[in-house]
Amino acid sequence: MQDTQIIKTTTWSPGPGCHGNCGVLAHVKDGRLVKVEGDPEHPWSQGRLCPRVLSMTQYAYHPDRLTKPLKRVGERGEGRWEEISWEEAFDLLEQKLGRIKEEYGPESVLFIQGTGRDIGGWIRLLAHSYGSPNVVYGLSGVACYTPRLMSMWLTQGDFCVQDAAQWLPERYEHPSYEVPECIIVWGQTIQATCPDGFFAHWIVDLMKKGTQIMVIDPRYSWFAARSKHWLQIRPGTDGALAMGFLNVILNEELYDTEFVEKWTNAPFLVRSDRNELLRESDLKSEGDSAKLVAWDSYTQDLCIWDPDRAQYAPSTAKPELEGRFEVTLKEGSSVQCHTVWSALKQRAGEYTPDRVSETTWIPPEKIKECARFYAKSKPAGIHWGLPIDTVPGTTYVGQAISHLWCVTGNLDVPGSNVIARYPFDVITYPYYSKGSGLVSLSAEQQQKRIGTWKYKAMRDFRDWGHPDTALEQIFTEDPYPIKGAWIQTSNPIAGLGMDPKKWHEALKKLDFVAVTDLFLTPTAMIADLVLPAATFLEKDSLKGWWVPLQSINKAISVPECKSDIEINLELAKRFRPDLPWSNVQEMFDDLLKPSGLTYQELRDKEWVMPPAGHPTAPYRRYEQGLLRQNQKPGFTTPSGKIELHSSWLEYWGLDPMPHHEEPPYSPVSTPELYDQYPLILTTGRRRSVYFHAEHRMIPWLREQEPDPLVEIHPDTAESLGIKEGDWVVIENWLGRCKQKARLTPVIHSDVVMAAHGWWFPEKAGEEPSLFGVWDVNINQLIPMGCNGQTGHGSPLKNMLCKIYKETDHV
Amino acid sequence: MSEYGILVDYEYCTACHACEVACKQEYKRPAGKHAGVKVIEEVHQFPGGGMDVVNYPLFTKGCNMCRPRTKKGLMPSCVQHCMAACLEFGRLEELAKKMGQKKRISLWRP
Numbered sequence: 001m002q003d004t005q006i007i008k009t010t011t012w013s014p015g016p017g018c019h020g021n022c023g024v025l026a027h028v029k030d031g032r033l034v035k036v037e038g039d040p041e042h043p044w045s046q047g048r049l050c051p052r053v054l055s056m057t058q059y060a061y062h063p064d065r066l067t068k069p070l071k072r073v074g075e076r077g078e079g080r081w082e083e084i085s086w087e088e089a090f091d092l093l094e095q096k097l098g099r100i101k102e103e104y105g106p107e108s109v110l111f112i113q114g115t116g117r118d119i120g121g122w123i124r125l126l127a128h129s130y131g132s133p134n135v136v137y138g139l140s141g142v143a144c145y146t147p148r149l150m151s152m153w154l155t156q157g158d159f160c161v162q163d164a165a166q167w168l169p170e171r172y173e174h175p176s177y178e179v180p181e182c183i184i185v186w187g188q189t190i191q192a193t194c195p196d197g198f199f200a201h202w203i204v205d206l207m208k209k210g211t212q213i214m215v216i217d218p219r220y221s222w223f224a225a226r227s228k229h230w231l232q233i234r235p236g237t238d239g240a241l242a243m244g245f246l247n248v249i250l251n252e253e254l255y256d257t258e259f260v261e262k263w264t265n266a267p268f269l270v271r272s273d274r275n276e277l278l279r280e281s282d283l284k285s286e287g288d289s290a291k292l293v294a295w296d297s298y299t300q301d302l303c304i305w306d307p308d309r310a311q312y313a314p315s316t317a318k319p320e321l322e323g324r325f326e327v328t329l330k331e332g333s334s335v336q337c338h339t340v341w342s343a344l345k346q347r348a349g350e351y352t353p354d355r356v357s358e359t360t361w362i363p364p365e366k367i368k369e370c371a372r373f374y375a376k377s378k379p380a381g382i383h384w385g386l387p388i389d390t391v392p393g394t395t396y397v398g399q400a401i402s403h404l405w406c407v408t409g410n411l412d413v414p415g416s417n418v419i420a421r422y423p424f425d426v427i428t429y430p431y432y433s434k435g436s437g438l439v440s441l442s443a444e445q446q447q448k449r450i451g452t453w454k455y456k457a458m459r460d461f462r463d464w465g466h467p468d469t470a471l472e473q474i475f476t477e478d479p480y481p482i483k484g485a486w487i488q489t490s491n492p493i494a495g496l497g498m499d500p501k502k503w504h505e506a507l508k509k510l511d512f513v514a515v516t517d518l519f520l521t522p523t524a525m526i527a528d529l530v531l532p533a534a535t536f537l538e539k540d541s542l543k544g545w546w547v548p549l550q551s552i553n554k555a556i557s558v559p560e561c562k563s564d565i566e567i568n569l570e571l572a573k574r575f576r577p578d579l580p581w582s583n584v585q586e587m588f589d590d591l592l593k594p595s596g597l598t599y600q601e602l603r604d605k606e607w608v609m610p611p612a613g614h615p616t617a618p619y620r621r622y623e624q625g626l627l628r629q630n631q632k633p634g635f636t637t638p639s640g641k642i643e644l645h646s647s648w649l650e651y652w653g654l655d656p657m658p659h660h661e662e663p664p665y666s667p668v669s670t671p672e673l674y675d676q677y678p679l680i681l682t683t684g685r686r687r688s689v690y691f692h693a694e695h696r697m698i699p700w701l702r703e704q705e706p707d708p709l710v711e712i713h714p715d716t717a718e719s720l721g722i723k724e725g726d727w728v729v730i731e732n733w734l735g736r737c738k739q740k741a742r743l744t745p746v747i748h749s750d751v752v753m754a755a756h757g758w759w760f761p762e763k764a765g766e767e768p769s770l771f772g773v774w775d776v777n778i779n780q781l782i783p784m785g786c787n788g789q790t791g792h793g794s795p796l797k798n799m800l801c802k803i804y805k806e807t808d809h810v
Numbered sequence: 811m812s813e814y815g816i817l818v819d820y821e822y823c824t825a826c827h828a829c830e831v832a833c834k835q836e837y838k839r840p841a842g843k844h845a846g847v848k849v850i851e852e853v854h855q856f857p858g859g860g861m862d863v864v865n866y867p868l869f870t871k872g873c874n875m876c877r878p879r880t881k882k883g884l885m886p887s888c889v890q891h892c893m894a895a896c897l898e899f900g901r902l903e904e905l906a907k908k909m910g911q912k913k914r915i916s917l918w919r920p
Binding site for chain 2: 035036037038040046047048049050051054055057191192200201204205207208220221222224225226688689699700701702703704744745746
């Protein structure tokens with residue numbers, strides 16, 4: 001074994017598929033990967049690794065792995081390919097995409113990506129170099145994390161995550177860290193994969209150190225079985241529960257009064273006539289519309305909040321938290337005003353535990369008990385999952401939940417929900433519009449970004465095209481035609497796309513479809529050109545989501561596979577030969593500038609963490625003026641305060657405060673459909689051996705769960721004559737699929753949980769089979785185009801269905 | 811080697827199956843056959859409606875407690891990679907002492 005080299009690197013997407021960050025020791029012998037081990041010295045994962053990373057030897061050298069660019073020679077979907085060289089592939093792309101650009105404009109090509117992979121920045125580099133504003137994350141209503149990100153951004157101007165000491169190299173042992181008394185695991189089988197820059201088993205670490213868990217889940221999950229409280233919620237009603245918690249916390253005065261008074265916009269006055277914040281410009285003609293107004297209990301008069309100076313005038317002001325006041329406007333008329341806090345109390349007051357109980361199926365006493373438990377635990381944290389995003393009212397669910405940690409003061413203090421930023425402000429994966437591009441796009445092109453004319457929130461937060469509108473536009477060609485798609489390590493036919501038959505029809509309608517992936521997927525099968533991408537072990541990259549900042553280091557080569565980044569840069573240069581980078585390392589050097597490190601220096605250090613006192617490291621940055629550009633205390637919201645009444649939502653003409661919206665298809669909103677389809681269909685739950693639509697071809701992983709399983713309560717199954725292991729049809733008014741029945745008491749008897757992302761790599765790939773995807777893809781029962789007023793949200797986890805036994809075996 | 815064992819704090823096993831794949835990778839075992847460890851996922855139902863969701867890593871005859879690794883001072887592959895850090899390798903006596911301090915725990919001497 002003397003000649004085995006050990007190369008340190010870190011994970012991200014191709015391979016394990018996930019959002020990565022785990023420290024890996026790649027054992028390489030004669031240029032070939034022989035083993036993958038966890039790096040015990042890595043602060044993130046401490047030597048641990050999931051089964052998907054441990055299977056990398058089977059993944060990297062899988063016989064079905066794509067290793068050469070493939071050009072379609074038969075009809076689309078016929079499965080006849082010709083191997084071509086990279087040079088020929090880039091020539092073809094330049095010619096085909098060039099023609100669309102010339103004839104219809106560059107906006108006529110969609111650049112489609114999947115979940116948080118190591119392409120977010122690079123696909124944008126390509127799209128913008130080509131001239132298209134239409135980078136599209138294809139999931140209906142961008143219903144994965146982005147809605148939560150936006151709700152946090154509206155409220156705090158930043159994003160928060162559960163603090164598991166991930167910013168501290170010594171982790172839990174660091175003296176400034178506090179183990180949370182309580183963590184709410186809100187709708188997530190978190191242990192199966194590591195979502196959104198969080199290593200799931202940190203919560204298990206904290207449980208061993210005494211953290212008590214509250215679980216909100218329609219299933220009696222692993223965490224539920226170890227929780228202090230389990231709330232078996234009706235899918236899609238998380239917003240009502242959050243409002244119910246706020247109701248109890250506000251009524252019983254369990255909030256952090258000092259924090260609310262000092263750091264939130266609770267004392268600001270709202271005009272009762274318009275439900276808009278009162279501004280200095282309402283009071284006098286030379287008044288500043290950025291300045292807000294409160295009632296000073298000391299002078300019994302108005303006082304003015306200046307966001308820039310982060311102080312009231314007069315500076316001695318003691319603003320009233322609650323009350324209704326008559327205010328004289330500049331025109332001389334008077335208007336009734338109330339404080340934000342009074343409005344929030346009134347709003348939350350509508351959500352009594354009894355009412356919330358009817359909506360959520362959770363007993364009222366349990367709602368009260370749990371609200372008290374969370375509010376009284378210090379510190380307390382919330383780790384939340386997809387159900388927050390998967391309702392059209394998502395923006396308000398996220399807003400209500402972030403209000404919970406704000407009013408209880410569980411924000412940026414050790415063990416709570418702490419503000420997460422790009423480490424050292426190095427942006428490797430852009431989450432919001434600022435600083436999102438290596439190549440900027442003209443304002444004229446930006447205005448063509450799909451859906452911005454329909455959803456102001458999509459226009460102002462995160463520069464993605466709106467997926468549901470983009471799909472529709474392929475058919476309507478309104479306001480301009482879509483003629484091509486660049487799909488990068490994403491598989492809308494099998495995983496990302498709701499209503500996948502519509503995606504199938506849409507993609508076949510296009511003049512040109514190019515897919516970059518590691519295997520031939522159902523989506524790749526209908527492409528004109530397929531490019532072979534590299535796993536994380538075959539590429540150089542960098543990673544900073546959320547911490548540490550670290551390099552991904554190439555350990556092996558698989559002939560002719562290129563990294564996503566190389567593919568994007570090389571193709572981008574075909575359209576923008578003036579790009580300043582001759583290789584990806586030079587581009588990384590530019591991106592790393594805010595850290596003061598070069599790419600080589602980062603590689604030498606392996607990983608770095610921003611030190612305490614840096615704006616990208618916790619804690620209590622709002623007190624120290626570390627968050628805002630002007631270095632004044634407070635937050636990066638327009639007012640510098642936590643905005644319980646959101647000025648952004650007000651600006652977009654939407655309800656500025658949280659509320660619950662009933663899911664669009666449910667026993668309540670569509671009782672007639674519920675008669676025909678009497679089961680609530682939920683899906684999307686993870687298994688540790690699969691990442692969404694990936695890994696079914698990896699033997700060590702597939703053996704753990706060879707078939708798509710739908711969980712049914714034994715009582716429900718009995719009434720339907722279904723036995724364990726039966727193939728059953730899941731059906732509703734939109735479509736149907738088959739899965740294998742898994743009878744389990746952990747699921748509510750009125751709910752079924754279907755598997756997602758399924759296709760069979762071992763079956764025929766050509767049309768019409770497409771690896772058997774149509775037999776088992778649950779997304780056929782879920783619509784596109786059913787989004788909220790922000791464009792966000794989609795009913796992915798709260799549809800209706802019926803189930804019956806299928807004697808015909810798949 | 812017989813004085814060594816593996817302590818399983820099965821309260822915390824989340825059934826990620828990392829131990830199984832780590833073992834198969836280490837000893838190049840094929841899919842479809844057991845290696846040195848297998849995780850059993852159970853839902854226990856008790857009279858009165860109580861339930862428990864428990865996962866049990868079971869060590870098989872195929873486990874050699876990673877002697878080739880431990881001789882070099884490394885942890886057994888399953889122990890090192892366990893996502894929940896619920897496996898511990900050590901001397902039986904010491905592990906048995908730790909066992910006394912905790913419930914829902916088992917000691918293996920495969």
